[in-house]
Amino acid sequence: MKITRRHLILLLPAAAVAWESILAGTPEASPNYAMTDHWWSMLIDIPKCIGCGNCVRACQAENDVPDGFFRTWVERYHVEDWNLANPQVISPDGGKEGFPSVAEDPNGKYFFVPKLCNHCADSPCTQVCPVGATFVTTDGVVVVDQKYCLGCAYCVQACPYGCRYIHPEKRVADKCTLCYHRITKGLTTACCEACPTGARQLADLKNPKDPIHAFLKNHSVQVLKPQMATGAKVFYNDLDGSVR
Amino acid sequence: MPGVEGFMYPNEVSLYWSVLIVLYPYVTGLVAGAFILASLVRVFRVEAVAPTYRLALLTALAFLLVAPLPLQLHLGHPERSFEMYLTPHRTSAMAMFGFVYLWYLMAVLTVEIWLDYRADIVALSQTTRGWRRLLYRILTLGSTNVSERALHIDERVGWFITLIGIPSAFLLHGYVGFIFGSIKANPWWSSPLMPVVFIFSAMVSGIAAVMLLYMALMRLRGQPIDMRCVDTIAQYMLYIFTIDFSLEMLDLVHRIYEADESFRSLDFMVHTKLWFSQVVLQICLGTLVPILLVGLVQVTKLSAPLRRRMYAVSGSLALIGIFAMRWNVVIGGQLFSKSFLGYTTYKMGLATREGLLVSIGFTILPLFILAVLVKLLPPWPQEQHAPRHAVVAGD
Amino acid sequence: MSIFRDAEHLFRLAGVYLAGTLIFLVVRAGVIPQSFGQYGHYRGAAIGEIAARPLHFAGHQSCESCHSDVAQTKAGGMHAHVNCEACHGPLAKHAADPSIDPGKPDVATLCVRCHTASAARPKGFPQVDAEQHSGGVACNTCHQPHNPAIAAGGAR
Numbered sequence: 090m091k092i093t094r095r096h097l098i099l100l101l102p103a104a105a106v107a108w109e110s111i112l113a114g115t116p117e118a119s120p121n122y123a124m125t126d127h128w129w130s131m132l133i134d135i136p137k138c139i140g141c142g143n144c145v146r147a148c149q150a151e152n153d154v155p156d157g158f159f160r161t162w163v164e165r166y167h168v169e170d171w172n173l174a175n176p177q178v179i180s181p182d183g184g185k186e187g188f189p190s191v192a193e194d195p196n197g198k199y200f201f202v203p204k205l206c207n208h209c210a211d212s213p214c215t216q217v218c219p220v221g222a223t224f225v226t227t228d229g230v231v232v233v234d235q236k237y238c239l240g241c242a243y244c245v246q247a248c249p250y251g252c253r254y255i256h257p258e259k260r261v262a263d264k265c266t267l268c269y270h271r272i273t274k275g276l277t278t279a280c281c282e283a284c285p286t287g288a289r290q291l292a293d294l295k296n297p298k299d300p301i302h303a304f305l306k307n308h309s310v311q312v313l314k315p316q317m318a319t320g321a322k323v324f325y326n327d328l329d330g331s332v333r
Numbered sequence: 334m335p336g337v338e339g340f341m342y343p344n345e346v347s348l349y350w351s352v353l354i355v356l357y358p359y360v361t362g363l364v365a366g367a368f369i370l371a372s373l374v375r376v377f378r379v380e381a382v383a384p385t386y387r388l389a390l391l392t393a394l395a396f397l398l399v400a401p402l403p404l405q406l407h408l409g410h411p412e413r414s415f416e417m418y419l420t421p422h423r424t425s426a427m428a429m430f431g432f433v434y435l436w437y438l439m440a441v442l443t444v445e446i447w448l449d450y451r452a453d454i455v456a457l458s459q460t461t462r463g464w465r466r467l468l469y470r471i472l473t474l475g476s477t478n479v480s481e482r483a484l485h486i487d488e489r490v491g492w493f494i495t496l497i498g499i500p501s502a503f504l505l506h507g508y509v510g511f512i513f514g515s516i517k518a519n520p521w522w523s524s525p526l527m528p529v530v531f532i533f534s535a536m537v538s539g540i541a542a543v544m545l546l547y548m549a550l551m552r553l554r555g556q557p558i559d560m561r562c563v564d565t566i567a568q569y570m571l572y573i574f575t576i577d578f579s580l581e582m583l584d585l586v587h588r589i590y591e592a593d594e595s596f597r598s599l600d601f602m603v604h605t606k607l608w609f610s611q612v613v614l615q616i617c618l619g620t621l622v623p624i625l626l627v628g629l630v631q632v633t634k635l636s637a638p639l640r641r642r643m644y645a646v647s648g649s650l651a652l653i654g655i656f657a658m659r660w661n662v663v664i665g666g667q668l669f670s671k672s673f674l675g676y677t678t679y680k681m682g683l684a685t686r687e688g689l690l691v692s693i694g695f696t697i698l699p700l701f702i703l704a705v706l707v708k709l710l711p712p713w714p715q716e717q718h719a720p721r722h723a724v725v726a727g728d
Numbered sequence: 729m730s731i732f733r734d735a736e737h738l739f740r741l742a743g744v745y746l747a748g749t750l751i752f753l754v755v756r757a758g759v760i761p762q763s764f765g766q767y768g769h770y771r772g773a774a775i776g777e778i779a780a781r782p783l784h785f786a787g788h789q790s791c792e793s794c795h796s797d798v799a800q801t802k803a804g805g806m807h808a809h810v811n812c813e814a815c816h817g818p819l820a821k822h823a824a825d826p827s828i829d830p831g832k833p834d835v836a837t838l839c840v841r842c843h844t845a846s847a848a849r850p851k852g853f854p855q856v857d858a859e860q861h862s863g864g865v866a867c868n869t870c871h872q873p874h875n876p877a878i879a880a881g882g883a884r
Contacts (some may be wrong), residue, residue: 124767124775139849141842143814150818159343165848178674190846199848204342213518219662220416224770234774237761239416242349243427249518251342251671255349260409270781279818280784285810285842286853289447302387317517319737333672418752420771437763439745451737474744483734489736653767 122273127228128295129204129267130322131281132304135329137288139252140165140201145185147283151268155294159183160265161205161280166331169197173331202325202332205280206231206252206265207313210320214244214253223262229294229322230269236263249317267291296320346677348667353403355663356695358509358531359656360400363699365506365532366539367496368442373569375495380695381565385496387712388550389543390446395703397438403695404430406686416554426512430505437505441498448491449474450710452479468709506535520595521666525586533577539657540570541648543621547658548645550707560637564630565704567644570625570651578620581658598673606668611661619654623647785813786823793825798874805875806854815873838865 130240140163148154163184167177181188187255191199204316208231215223215231222238225231234245238261238306245253245262268278276282277291292301304310311328312321325332337346371380383486403511405411421428455477458469507528513519514527544566551558588596603611626647648650664679682688732739766772790857791812792799802808815833824832845855858864870878 105443105573112766136850139842139853140846143841146820147813152781157346162343164340165861170757178672180340180343183343187844188846188848189839190844191848201848202852213516214407217427217516217810218422219425219430220413221420221422221769221771222416224768226775227767232773232774232778234777235769236777237413237774238410239413240406241427242409243425243512245349246667247516247518248670251345254344255409266778270779271780271785271787274787276783276787276789278439282785282787282811283814284775285807285814291762305769333674415759420764420769444741447741474737474740476740478734478736480734483737486735488740511871 121275122232124150124227126295127272127293128271129208129229130292130294130301130324131205131208131267131278132290132292132301132324132326133292134288134326135200135202136287136327137164138201138203139286139288140188141182141272141285142184143285144186144203144289145183145281147279148265149185151271151279152266154263155257156329158257158263160252160263161203163188164202164204164321166196166202167191167197167199168329168331169194173329176331176333178333188283200329203280204250204313205323206250206267206322207250207319207323208265208267210322213319214248214328215316217243217247219243226269230267230272231264231267232269233262233264235263238262249314249319250321292324325331335653336680337675338677339670340672341670341677342672345667345670348664348677348679350667351407351679352660352664352681352689353407353538353687353695354694355659356381356403356692357400358506358535358663359659360462360539360657360695360699361506361509361547362531362535362659363539363542364393364400364437365502366395366398366536366541367543368502368539369536370540370543370566370569371445372495372502375492376499379565379569381561382569384559384562384648385547385566386544387449387641387710389706390442390449390542391710392546392699392703392705393539393714394442394446395699395706397591399699401434402698403692406691414515415545425644426508426515433501433505433508435502437498440668441494441501445494445498446710448487448494451487452484453708453710454640456591460501463708474682485710493665503532503712507532510727517533518671519666520593521669523661524584527662530577530580530584531580533573533580534655534658536718537570537577537651540566540573540652541655544570544644545648545652548702556713558641560640561640567627567630567647569623570647572632574620574624574627574651577635578624581620595673598669600663602669602676604642606678607661607665610657611665615654615657615661619657620651623651623654636671659702745780783820786816786818786820790823793818799874800873806877807874834869835866836874839871839873 139152142163144161145159145163148159150159152160154160161183163186164178164180164237169175179188184203187326188201199267201317208225208229210225210229212231215225217223218243220237220239221234223231223233223244240255240256240260240262242262245255248264253262253264255261268276271278272291278289281291290301293299295300301324305324308326310324310326312324313332314321315326334346339662367389370382371386371393374383374386403416417428421431424533451473454469456474456479456498458477461469508532510528513522513531514524516522546561547566548558580712588599607631621644626643629635630643633641667677668679669676684690733791739849761771761773763772763774764770767775788811795812802810815838816830817833819830822828843855845857849855856862864872867873
C-alpha cells in the first residue's frame with residue numbers, strides 16, 4: 090500500500106499515541122512496570138541459529154557498542170566426530186558480518202552459538218565490584234552504573250564467560266543490559282527483535298504464561314559452564330558438549 | 334587477528350590489567366617484607382638484624398606511599414576512587430584496599446616509626462632551624478616529654494603496634510593474593526594457595542630489598558657493613574625462600590597431576606609465552622640461583638667480601654624473580670582464553686599512561702622518597718663515631 | 729596525673745585520629761549519593777538512568793500498527809516470524825515521526841546474509857548459491873520479500 094499524504098494525516102497522530110504508550114516512564118515509578126513482577130532470562134535455540142549476525146549488528150546499533158567490543162557475539166563450532174574436547178571455533182568480528190561459507194564435512198558437524206551476558210542469579214562479577222557499581226536488579230538483570238564505575242576491571246576478570254569489557258571512550262565497564270530500556274517498556278531486546286529465525290527469545294520466568302515454561306518442560310536445555318555455579322539464566326536448547 | 338593464536342572470546346583479546354597491576358602487588362610486597370624484617374628485631378628479638386631496624390621501617394614507608402599510584406593511573410576514573418571509602422562493597426576483596434591501606438599506613442607504620450623516632454624528633458625540633466624546625470615541631474604533636482617513663486611507654490606501645498603489625502602486613506599483602514585467588518573464572522589464579530604464596534614471596538622481596546639498601550647505604554656513607562647482620566638477614570631470606578619455592582612447586586605438581594580442563598592450555602602457555610619470564614627468570618635465575626648461593630654460604634666457610642658479593646647477587650636476582658612472579662600471575666592470567674582454545678599478546682606501551690616508562694618511574698620514586706626520609710629521620714647515629722655493633726670480619 | 733603527663737603524646741595522637749574519623753564521617757554523609765542503598769548496594773537512581781536510554785529499534789508491534797497490510801502479507805508466508813526491523817534496520821526515528829523516510833534495504837547484500845549456502849547452517853534452512861540460483865539477478869526480481877515463496881503466489 091502506498092502511503093499518501095492523506096494517510097499520513099490520519100496515521101501520524103495514531104502513531105504518536107502508540108509511540109507514547111511505549112515510552113512510559115521509568116520502571117520503578119511507572120504504573121505499567123513493577124520490578125518485582127519479573128525475573129528476566131533468555132532462551133537460545135541452537136538448531137535455529139543460522140549465523141547471520143543480525144543480532145550482533147542490531148545490538149551495536151541499539152546500544153552504541155564500540156567497534157572491537159561486543160555485548161553479544163556468535164561463535165561457530167566445528168566438531169569432528171567424537172572429538173568434543175577439541176572443537177575449532179571462530180568468531181570473525183564477533184560474527185557481526187556473518188561467517189564465511191563452508192562445505193559439508195563428512196566427518197564432522199558445524200553449528201552456531203550466540204553468546205551474551207548470562208545475567209547470572211549468583212553472579213561472580215557483581216560479587217567483586219569494590220563500590221557497588223554493578224549489580225543484579227530486582228528483576229534479574231545484571232547492569233553497570235556507568236556514572237559510579239571506577240573502571241578497575243575487576244568484574245571483567247571475574248566473568249567466566251568473557252561478556253564484559255571496558256568501554257574505550259567512557260573507561261567504565263560495559264556489557265549486555267538485556268536491553269533493560271526496552272524490556273521495561275514491553276518491548277523485546279534488540280537482538281531478539283532482529284533474529285530472523287526466532288533462535289533468540291526473551292523470557293520472563295515469573296510470568297506463568299511465558300512460553301519458556303512449556304519449552305523447558307519439553308526440551309533438553311543447558312547453561313554455559315554449569316560447573317561455575319553462577320546461576321546463569323541464558324538457557325540453550327541442544328547445546329553440544331563441546332561448547333566452551 | 335594480529336597477536337591472537339587460536340580462539341579467544343572477542344572481549345578477551347585486549348588485556349585489562351597492565352604492568353601497573355603487576356607493580357602494585359610488587360610494591361606492597363616490599364612493604365610487607367620490609368616490615369616483617371623490622372618485626373624480627375622488635376618482636377622476635379633477633380638482635381643480629383637490629384642495624385637494619387629503622388631502615389626497614391623507612392623503606393616500608395617509602396614504598397607504601399607510592400603503592401596507590403599505579404592503581405590510580407590504572408583506573409578508568411581515578412577521580413571516583415574515593416567511592417571505595419564511601420560505599421565499600423563487603424563481598425569484594427578489592428574494597429578492603431582503602432581501609433587496609435589506611436589502617437596499615439596510619440595505625441601501624443607511621444605510629445611505629447613515630448614512637449621509635451620520637452626522642453630524635455624532639456631533639457631535632459630543638460636543634461634545627463627553618464622549615465625543618467617547623468616540620469619536626471609538627472611531628473612532636475606539641476609534646477616534648479622524653480622522660481624515661483614516657484620513652485618506656487613508647488617502647489611498650491611500639492612493641493604492641495609491631496605485634497599487630499605482623500598480621501596487618503599479612504593482610505595488606507595477603508588480600509591482594511586473595512583478589513586473584515578467589516576468581517573462579519580464571520584457573521591460573523583460582524587457588525587457596527595464592528594469598529600464602531604472595532605473602533611468602535613478598536617477605537623474600539622485602540628482606541632482599543632492605544638487605545641490598547643496607548649494604549648500599551653503608552657503602553655510600555663509607556661505613557663498614559655489619560656481617561653478622563647481613564649473614565642473619567640472608568639466612569632468613571633463605572628460609573622464607575625455601576618455603577615460598579616449596580609452595581609454588583606444590584601448586585605446579587598439583588596442576589600437572591590433576592590435569593583438569595585448563596591444564597593443557599596453561600601448560601602450553603608456560604612452555605611458550607611464559608617460558609622466559611616463568612621458567613628462566615622466575616624459577617631458575619630468580620629462585621634457584623639465590624637459594625643455591627645463600628645455601629652455599631651456610632655449608633662452606635667463605636670470606637666476608639665474597640659473601641657480600643653473593644648476597645648482592647642473590648638479593649638482586651630475588652627481586653627480579655619476585656617481580657617476574659607477579660608478572661606471570663597478572664599478565665599470564667590474561668594471556669590465555671577462558672575457552673582454553675587460544676592465546677593473545679600483551680602489548681605494553683612505552684610512554685603511555687600504563688606503559689614501561691611510568692612503571693620504571695614508580696619503581697624509582699620510592700628510592701627518592703627513601704632518600705628524603707633517611708635525611709629527615711636518620712636511621713643511624715649522626716656522629717661518625719664507632720658504630721653500635723663491633724665489626725666482625727668474616728663471622 | 730603522672731601517667732597522663734608521660735603518655736600525653738599518645739592522647740594527642742588519638743585525638744588527631746578521632747578528629748580525622750569525624751571529618752571523614754561528615755564528608756561521607758554529604759558526598760554519598762542519595763539513592764544509594766535504595767534497593768541494594770548500588771545507586772537506586774541508576775536503574776532509571778539505564779531504563780531511560782534511547783530506543784533505536786521500534787519493535788514490530790509499532791510497525792504493524794500502521795503497516796497492517798504488510799503484516800498481513802507477511803503472516804501468510806515463510807517470513808512470518810521475521811520481524812520488520814530484522815531487514816529494514818532500526819526504525820524508531822521513523823516510528824516517532826513517520827514523515828522521516830527510512831529508505832529501502834539493499835537487496836544485494838541483505839538476502840544473501842541469511843540465505844547464502846553454507847554447510848554450517850541448520851539442515852532444512854532454505855539456502856542457495858546465489859550465482860547458480862539466479863546468475864547474479866537481484867533476489868526481489870522473482871521473490872517478494874514479505875512473502876518470498878514463489879509457488880504460493882508470492883512471485884512479483
